[in-house]
Amino acid sequence: MQKSLHIDASKCTGCLQCEMACSYENYGVFNLAKSRIKVFNFEHEGRKVPYTCTQCAEAWCMNACPVDAIAINAATGAKVVNEAVCVGCKVCTIACPFGTVNYVADTGKVQKCDLCDGHPACAEACPTAAITFVDSDWTGLDKMRAWAGKTDTAARASA
Amino acid sequence: MRHLIIGNGPTGLVAAETLRRLQPQADIVLIGDEAEPPYSRMAIPYFLQGGIGVDGTYLRKSPDHYAKRRIQLLQARVSWVDPVKKVIELADGKRERYDKLLIATGSHPVRPDVPGMDLPNVHTCWTLDDARAIAAKAKPGARVLQLGAGFIGCIIMEALAARGAKLTIVEMGDRMVPRMMTEKAGGMIKHWVERKGVSVHVNEAITAIEQQGDALVAKVSRGGTPIVADLVICAAGVRPNIGFLAGSGIEIGRGIRVDNHMQTSVADVYAAGDVVEAIGFHSGQPELNAIQPNAVDQARVAAHNMAGEATVSQGSLAINVLDTLGLISSSFGQWWGAKKEEGGTGVELVDEGNFRYLSLQFQDDVLIGATSLGWTEHVGVLRGLIQTRTRLGAWKDRLLADPTGFMAAYLGSAQKAA
Ligand SMILES: Cc1cc2nc3c(=O)[nH]c(=O)nc-3n(C[C@H](O)[C@H](O)[C@H](O)COP(=O)(O)OP(=O)(O)OC[C@H]3O[C@@H](n4cnc5c(N)ncnc54)[C@H](O)[C@@H]3O)c2cc1C
Numbered sequence: 260m261q262k263s264l265h266i267d268a269s270k271c272t273g274c275l276q277c278e279m280a281c282s283y284e285n286y287g288v289f290n291l292a293k294s295r296i297k298v299f300n301f302e303h304e305g306r307k308v309p310y311t312c313t314q315c316a317e318a319w320c321m322n323a324c325p326v327d328a329i330a331i332n333a334a335t336g337a338k339v340v341n342e343a344v345c346v347g348c349k350v351c352t353i354a355c356p357f358g359t360v361n362y363v364a365d366t367g368k369v370q371k372c373d374l375c376d377g378h379p380a381c382a383e384a385c386p387t388a389a390i391t392f393v394d395s396d397w398t399g400l401d402k403m404r405a406w407a408g409k410t411d412t413a414a415r416a417s418a
Numbered sequence: 419m420r421h422l423i424i425g426n427g428p429t430g431l432v433a434a435e436t437l438r439r440l441q442p443q444a445d446i447v448l449i450g451d452e453a454e455p456p457y458s459r460m461a462i463p464y465f466l467q468g469g470i471g472v473d474g475t476y477l478r479k480s481p482d483h484y485a486k487r488r489i490q491l492l493q494a495r496v497s498w499v500d501p502v503k504k505v506i507e508l509a510d511g512k513r514e515r516y517d518k519l520l521i522a523t524g525s526h527p528v529r530p531d532v533p534g535m536d537l538p539n540v541h542t543c544w545t546l547d548d549a550r551a552i553a554a555k556a557k558p559g560a561r562v563l564q565l566g567a568g569f570i571g572c573i574i575m576e577a578l579a580a581r582g583a584k585l586t587i588v589e590m591g592d593r594m595v596p597r598m599m600t601e602k603a604g605g606m607i608k609h610w611v612e613r614k615g616v617s618v619h620v621n622e623a624i625t626a627i628e629q630q631g632d633a634l635v636a637k638v639s640r641g642g643t644p645i646v647a648d649l650v651i652c653a654a655g656v657r658p659n660i661g662f663l664a665g666s667g668i669e670i671g672r673g674i675r676v677d678n679h680m681q682t683s684v685a686d687v688y689a690a691g692d693v694v695e696a697i698g699f700h701s702g703q704p705e706l707n708a709i710q711p712n713a714v715d716q717a718r719v720a721a722h723n724m725a726g727e728a729t730v731s732q733g734s735l736a737i738n739v740l741d742t743l744g745l746i747s748s749s750f751g752q753w754w755g756a757k758k759e760e761g762g763t764g765v766e767l768v769d770e771g772n773f774r775y776l777s778l779q780f781q782d783d784v785l786i787g788a789t790s791l792g793w794t795e796h797v798g799v800l801r802g803l804i805q806t807r808t809r810l811g812a813w814k815d816r817l818l819a820d821p822t823g824f825m826a827a828y829l830g831s832a833q834k835a836a
Contacts, residue, residue, distance in 0.1 A: 297796075299829055308829055319798075322718075323711045325428060325458035326470075327478050346464035346474065349739045352794065353748050354711045356802030358825060362746065362794040 261336040263395035264372075264379060266309050270389035273298055273307035280384035284375055293363070295372045296381045296390075309390055311381070312359040312372040314338055320371065323354035336395070337374040345369060419444040421724060422506060422514055424496045425522035425659075426450030428458055428710055429691030429717045431477050433520050434489045436721035444725075446488065447514065451495040454546055460710055462549045463577035466556075472546060496523075499666045501684040518686050518724040521674060522717065523659040525692040525708050530565070530654050534627030539634055540650040543574045555649045558582030563636055563647035565624055567594040569709075571653030572607075572742050578651070579616065579743055586617040586645055588624055588638065598738050598749045600789050602768055603775050607791070610745045610773055656708050658693040671695045673706050678731045680720035688724055690716035699733035699805070700752045700786060707734045737801055745773055748797050751804045753787035755779035765818045778821045783814040788824075799828040808832040 278294035593604030669683035722729035756762030775791035
């Protein structure tokens, strides 16, 4: 059974350990701007919502890529950017309707969550189990629905 | 079942792969007339910049990709289609029979009807062959004149600048990327590239090009100062490759007309990609859209229908992202907005000093279009919001007050509604 990230926003305290861990895992530095997971802050509601790629079945990013630089990792099911092949055209960043592929000007390439080869640093770093890595018996859409229910529309957000 | 696919660009290729997944037994033949393996035009600028070799432009990297999937590649030019006998004819007179046919022949660049456009140092930049020729001539310091500052023109400009060419751009419209950017955003892009040393003339046209010794001299409309160049690149738009369909009975407007199954007016003949005039997501009318994400979406829809699985396209939605010498812009859907009497409202955030810009356009409480400059984080959700026609409810007013909160609005509305 493949595993996927499960996010329970109600447990998130906004400590940003996940963002730090993600940046460190991928770039060896603690730079929140480089994190592939983002915690959105719904201020008035006091609610924090971690958000990253759900490795969706449609794989909009992968299908839009003109040079075959995004591939499925057979072991984890993650859609992974091959930086050596990516030309930095950014078309995946506008094709992904979830907004979870982003361009990094420093590297001239795009980045997205790759599930850290099956050991997601964000989940390991999360002190409250708001982010866990569990058997994927849910589809990407179900996951989105689950997160969504935990995001109150009446809340005013800043992120 | 025998599927023939004419055109081996991204549309043809994605259709072939989709068909293979759906029909393990079918014969699939992918026909293209260029002397290259299937490649991506979108990668040409990066080839020109020298970041990748030719093989970096190939749509699939593994040499046995096609054999493994039993996708037969055929290099040939198709000269005629007979939907009654269900055969196509190749330029060498050979015929191929089909059960289902996909036309994915893309488009070709047009050259304005101006004297001198056929001179040897005047090039279009559309194929790998074009790119090889340009790479040989656009040496550092070469004076390059480019006609057209549309989307493709701007992408080529970026590559030429990276090669160290001295660039002059002449655009007939009143701003850069006029068909993708709002007036304000197009103007800001112009300022940015001018600062980077590119000379930009808008509201002007080239009226003639002459060879004078080694140099080309281009006359400019309204008696402007002639422009001297070593090389002229023509990026003045593209037209669908439909010539070979004359007399076939397939309905054609400006491109091949298709319904939302990507089927043409003729049974068992489908079309997708740059060559079609497909139904627009917002307009509901036939539209030409020469962009890759649309092309491959259409390819998948066509392939499903060819395999007998009825699948409907939501209509083509123009989405573009552009990098003009480090300034990144994007545009989505009906970026110009809707009329007030039809429920249209919008918001424009302008920060000229920092080259940041964001425009969101709504109809009622639904996002229908967006334009951004200097924004790279999470821009994909603009597509998500538009394509899912998410009702933003209270979020709309918040976005009118602060459009930068689009990601929060997305989390708060689209995911909830999903
Ligand atoms: C320099 C450049 C940069 C671009 N950048 C972007 C970008 O950033 N984003 C974006 O969305 N789009 C971009 N595009 C546009 C994008 O490349 C096209 O939308 C895409 O290639 C369309 O795919 P297609 O398969 O429909 O057509 P094509 O890729 O044109 O493929 C069609 C193929 O069919 C062949 N063919 C035509 N007629 C026949 C015939 N009678 N018989 C046999 N074969 C035939 C053609 O030679 C061609 O090989 C760019 C284009 C260029 C040139």
